[in-house]
Amino acid sequence: MTTRSKTLIPGLGWSLHGDGRTIRPGDVVAPDERLSWGRSIGIGMQHVVAMFGATFLVPLITGFPPSTTLLFSGIGTLLFLIITAGRVPSYLGSSFAFIAPVTAAMGSYGMGGALGGILATGALLFLIGVVVHFAGARWIQLLMPPVVTGSIVALIGLNLAPAAWDNVDAAPVTATITIIVMLVSGVLFRGLLGRLSILLGVVVGYAVALLRGEVDFSAVDPALRAAAGGDLGSLPQVQWFGWPEFASPEFHVGLLGLFLPVVLVLVAENVGHVKSVALMTERDLDPVTGRALMADGVATMLAGSSGGSGTTTYAENIGVMASSKAYSTAAYWVAGLVAIVLALISPVGQLIATVPAGVLGGAGTVLYGMIGVLGVRIWVQNRVDFSHPINLAVAGVPLIIAIANFTMVFGEVVLEGIALGSFAALAIHHGMGAVARWRGTDGGSEVPEDKEEADAALATPVNRDGLAE
Template sequence: MTKRIIPGFGWSIHGDGKSIRPGAVVAPEERLNWFQTTGVGMQHVVAMFGATFLVPAITGFPPSTTLLFSGIGTLLFLIITAGRVPSYLGSSFAFLAPVGAATAQYGMSGALGGIFMAGVGLMIVGAIVHFAGPAWIQKLMPPVVTGSIVALIGLNLAPAAWGNVQEGPVTATVTIVAMLISGVLFRGLLGRLSILVGVVVGYVVAALRGEVDFEPVGEASWVGLPEFTTPTFHIGVMGLFIPVILVLVAENVGHVKSVALMTQRDLDPVTGRALIADGAATMFAGAGGGSGTTTYAENIGVMASSKVYSTAAYWVAGIFAILLALVPKFGEVIATVPDGVLGGAGTVLYGMIGILGVRIWVQNKVDFSHPINLAVAGVPLIIAIADYTMIFGDIELKGIAIGSLAALLIHHGLSAIARWRGTDVGFEDTEDDAALATPVNRDDLEKRDGDGN
């Protein structure tokens, strides 16, 4: 193996460097020749593109700044995890609702302060996981709780989607239809990029309808630094971003478990590092004006189809993202995406986030014949959809924060009472270390491994 100059850098050549033997995969510490590795890395950039740019487009953050910190965060992740976990860090949709609420109260800088604090919180959780192991996460957030928190974040965003749809109903409808059809019409990578395809189709329709202002694109330069913004910190945003930390924990742990299944390796020892790395990347983004990050399911799909799990490809992707961020004209093109397109994309994406929570329940066989599980799932969803609000001095808690807190308190509180009274606790503790959200379907991975594909 090539001697590593820094953690996560330096790879041995897989086979002849040109091909992959049937049934084999390119391991994280291996690579193909640089021509093919660069091609796979570019593919990863395409895979993350649609989802990563939708977040700044929806929140009003500078797209180029988000892309810059996405690339930097990816490289940071590879270094901190010592090249053991292939991953791209793109914009997290979990930040959409709290960023929107924080921006309305304190402006963009206040929202960035919340993102920064979320990164700090995630790093702290990662440090605890690194030294104590990840088992306690399963105890704190069993599948019924994790699913509820993920679902309520998506459903809480429904009014935001409707507000954008009203600005361009025809364009929004075309975007929705294009996203849905492309997901089943195309095969391979294009099929997995249904978000990007839908946005492109919607954008073209919006341009034809005169809904796109291209003047800022013409005025932008070809080369230059993106726009940076420093954060400000307000105690009132803390309640908005705490639930995001819980979702990021579930997403990152799920990503590590998915990669472990795909590469047939024990990555539990590096789970804490993955959380620390994403926390650090989110802190960097919040410090300079970018969107909070998370590990990306879209890029899991690229690895599954290409059989290339090499972290070298992610170094290529991260570096290319950074270079692309230094083209202001490119960022201005993204900033011209009209409200109708954003509304259509949001309708699909927010709904998918909500159903991802349901998928967590289904995958982990949560038993809803028990009243505690019903309460943990039902009450928080109503709180989030109605966007309940509670004010304690300078701290304002809204639907997502209250709903997430309710899910934890209902589960652990009612379960403690049930154990004390000797009644049916309504759930079964599980030792299954995979009982968290995973970016891909666990059963499908196991079937593919069994088939030798």
């Protein structure tokens, strides 16, 4: 017998799954179910650990305050759960797609300009979510078939390669050890520990940096530094709790070309996340796809309005759900609340901010490379045929544009590698396709008419073969 709690907040009531302690073989804990609160809290903590490494790396790389990003990550997760009425379990962490445009904006207009770009991106994502909610997601698949989606995802990772080298060059030994630990831990450990390769690499790299004297603690509370040095009498003077650093956005037309292409990646990630959860829970979640996009748009706008990084659904937490068989949104409420509490603990943000360049360079090398290869994985997973000239051009030209970071200036609008590459992928695919249809020549692959095949037209963190494995 199951019981459901009454609540005025959408998605906040859960039925108890079985006895609340065990999950029968072949069964899963559905999004609207929960295990006992003790077990739900434990799984929620696993979600926090899984997202933590990647989420705090983005503000460190871009120069944003880590605590502020963590705060709006937690708040955004709770908003996501409410807007999707508890039907889509997800954690909203920092999106790596924002790193390049934020870095460029920071150099020209400072943090205010970068926040304005993030806010505008969130607004556009929200509007797309409204359209998808009422018109369905088929038009997204027609706009961005697998060859286009794969190109855009790949070019973002490859465009960030120079940023990774700048940090690696600052401390090559630490960066190399960080890379090795990240790579080895992914195959050395099983279960959750194996999925925490980013966090493990950062921890070990940080320890190496400490031994090599590369960590600067000047920004840490002096009382806390004194206590760490053995002066326990300083503990009462430590400021344990405080509000993160907030900032206001500024809007510059010239930055829109840098940020708006990020929407294409956020759409692919969100739709892919919804499809992955639907696959694993055997539920039809297509009706809430628009809500998921709107929710991420709201979370990104909120972050951009106050000093946080743009958000997206996290594949890292897909792994936790797949291994625990618990897709309960109750665990994500725990994760979101814990993230908010951590953001308000002042020493947490101060210590995160001390992560040195060598560690960031090592982590960036692995993560940017994986983003690039994820685009290739989308091509392979969807069997993109590169014997067609259109597919070959859509994949090749945008990558060169992004790697070389082509730049064009139109008045106040500056378009760099990611923006130009994204536009090129869309223009080449649809432009060459239109000419091919007019001439009756071979136009390359289109989105399949069969719904089940068409559902694979966007990136998904977990496909059927991966889930079975």
